[in-house]
Every structure is written in structure tokens, then in C-alpha cells.
Amino acid sequence: MFDFLTEYDILGAFWVTVQLTVYSAIGSLLWGTILAGMRVSPVPIMRAFGGAYVNIVRSIPLTLVIISMSLGLNQTLGAALGGDVLTTINFRLAVLGFVLYTSTFVCESLRSGINTVPVGQAEAARALGLNFGQVLRMIVLPQAFRSVIGPLTSVLIALTKNTTVASTIGVAEASLLMSEMIENESDVIGLVFMTFAMGFVILTLPIGLLLGRVAKKATVKR
């Protein structure tokens, strides 16, 4: 009954899920922070760009973002992102799509975190003669990051689940293997489903518990 567990490389598929999550998380954090910086910057055109980017990209279904990477960027425009094998190319395209999409949620979380930093902090920094970049980098963002670990954890958990969408462009992660297994092993579809569901619970539960504890410790007590 449990033969299917050994016949398929389930761990390998989940390893791809983990890789997708890690690369996309790092990229989204970087691009999301830059976007948040733009949204609070003194230059109006940057604020406008940041706002427009977030509002537009957030409203597009992730599936459409990922398919656009494959169908549009790769197959029509010929961008390969430096990959030579199809699996590498699709993996990188998927990561790019996740970064473009998830960074909007990172940006919004960070912006709400910036708002929680008391006005006095920025005012004191400006009184010392720090300019905008220094205020943001040295005073406001370090405090903002500490207070948004909670929301960012939720974004990370959502990203972990969202990586399943990469199966629509053929990245061999967990949900692609599941769709294959569920067709071949049609007598045990309940077991196959529970295996993969539990896989995701095992992936997301520790992230939530661990970072929840970190968030409690890191929050600036006021």
C-alpha cells in the first residue's frame, strides 16, 4: 500500500521546492526592500513608480506572472537567464517570477513596519544631520525590520506554498510529482494527497514556530 513512497523521489521533489523558496525569498527580500525605499523616498517619481509597481503586480494572478516568464520572456522573447538546459532555464524563470510577485508583499509589510517606528527616531536622526539614505539605512530600517519579522514570516510561508505554481511551467517540484503520482496510483489518491499535504505542513510549521519566537525576541519594546 505504501509502495509508492519508495517508487518516487518525493524527497527530491521537496528539495526543489525548498530551493525555489530559498532563492525566491532572498530575491524578494532584496527587491522588496528597494521598492519600500522607493515608496518612502523624497523623489516623487520614485514614489510613483514604487506605488504603481506594487498595485499592478499584486493584482495579477501569480499563475499569469509565472506563465508570462515562460511563454513571454523565454519562448517569445528568447531570454534564457544564462541557463542552457530547459530545466535550469525554467527553474530560473520561476524564481524570477516569484521574486517579482512576492517582493510586492515584502514591500507592503516593510512600509507598515516603517510606519511603526516612532516619529522621534527619524526626527532625532535628522537633527544629527543624517540625510535620507542614512536615516533609512541606519535608524529606521533596522527597527522596521525587527518589527515586521512576524508579517514577513507569513509572506515566507505563503511563498513556500506558492512555489507549487512553478509546476505550471514544468519545474519538477512537489506538486508536479504529486499530479503525476495521483494519476498513476489512482487507488491510493487519499494517501498520496496526505503525504504531500503533510510535506507542506512539515515545511511551513517550523518556519512559523521558529520565526515566531525570533519575532518576539527581536521586537523593539516600547
Next chain:
Amino acid sequence: MSAPSVLYDVPGPKAKTRNAVYTVLFLLALAGVGWWIIATLAEKDQLTWQKWGPFFTEGQVWTTFIFPGLLNTLIAAGLAIVIALPIGSLFGILRLSDHVWIRVPAGTVVEFFRAVPVLILMFFANEFYSEYTDVDSDYRPLLAVVTALVLYNGAVLAEVVRAGIQSLPTGQTEAAKAIGMRKTQTMTNVLLPQAVTAMLPAIVSQLVVIVKDTALGGAALGFSDLFSQIRPISNNYFANTIATLTIVAVIYILLNNLLTAAAGWLEKWSRQRKTSSGTVVKPLDDGNNEL
């Protein structure tokens, strides 16, 4: 005059010049990227009128592909929210029960379905219906999409309902107790009606998430929603992939921004209403409801 933001001073002459320089540089960078995109598109022959024209001059592409697809998207999203709401409310209330043997199982079910990716639920629901039921295969994708969305969003809405009830002032429960209401009466006659108005904006925001998730059904199960029209359109109109992707994305953006605006308007309305407690449940801020 107060500063526009606490992060920087009102710009003086020097800062004004600097900001102007940054503006020009940023515009140049944007223009560079824009030019590169347009040049690549032109090089790949994606900017011809032959490829974009059908969307503006021919009604057929709209009546044959886009409108039927959009209709299916709306049907799936509408069915999902209508079925998920009562289920979500039930589980939200069960999680607030005084009895551990009700609270804990309900909580486990809710947390489980919140942790499982919607796509996996869709694969399972689709295969389940094809193995164990004799649903017409024309309707199976719709059924599978709605089932998966109901399971996931029911769990999310359960949390919204719980937050909505907990956001009400404790005086409401106390007053209900004081006039001798039983627990069920308190819930159905006092707490729930007020919580529903407080939750309306969050529910409409969840609708945005549902609309976006229906596209998964189009990609993975062959559900003929707006998303799944991309390939047929580009096959019929000279491989106009970029034009089709753009138009479909614009439709999703307009639809979702309309829903977001409605949520904002509802939030304002329920804040101003004199009969409500004035509390408003923000859309769950925990990212779990994205995708």
C-alpha cells in the same frame, strides 16, 4: 509648513536640485529599460498591428474567448465565496467554543487547510471526482476548482470570522448575558450580525485572492477560465503571445482593483455607520491569504 514625511526635511534649494537630478536619472533608467523592452518586442515581431489590432477592431476575440472566459472566472469565484462563507462562519464560531473537544478539532481542520497549497487541493479534488463520482467531465474542472477554493478560503474566512467576533467590545457579550441570553442566542442575535458588517471589507478583499486563484484551475486542470484563453487566442491570432498576455493581465488588474476599491469603500461605510460598533476587521495581515 510641515514636512511631507518624517524621514526627510522639506527640501531646500540644494535638496531640490539633488531631487531633480535623481528624477532625471531615474526617468533615464526607466526609459532605458522601456526602450530595451520595446526594441526586443519589435525585433521579435510582437508589436505589429496584425497582433494587437484584433483586440481593438474585432469583436470576435472578445465574444469567443475573453468574455466566456471571464464569465467562468467570475462563476467559479462567486460560487467559491458563497459556499465558503457559511462553512467559514461555522468553523470560526466552533473555534470560539467553550468546549475543548469542539475547539481543538475545528482549529486543527482550519490550520490544516490553511497550510496546504491550493494547487495540491485542486489536483486531489479533480482526481477524486474522476475516480469516485460520475460527474460529467465538462463540469469536473469547475467542480474541482470550486471545491479546492472552498476548502482553502473557508479556512481563511474562519479566521476572519473569529477575528471579527473577537474585535467586538466585550460589553456586547456582557450586556447580552445580563439580559439573560444563552450562549447561542448571544452569538446569533448579538455578535454575528455586528461581526458580519465589520468583516465585509475583509471578505471582499478575500474575493481578490479567490479571483487570482481561479487561474490555477485554468493552468492545471484545463478549467476554461480567463487565464486558459491565452493559448487559444494566440493560436488564432498570429502567435500574438505578448499582446494576449498583456490584455489578459490588464483585465485581471482592472477587476481586482475594482474589488479592492469596493473593499475600501465598504470599510469607510461601516466605520461611519452609527448602528455598528465601528470596528472593522482588516483583511488578514498575515500573508497566508495571498497567492
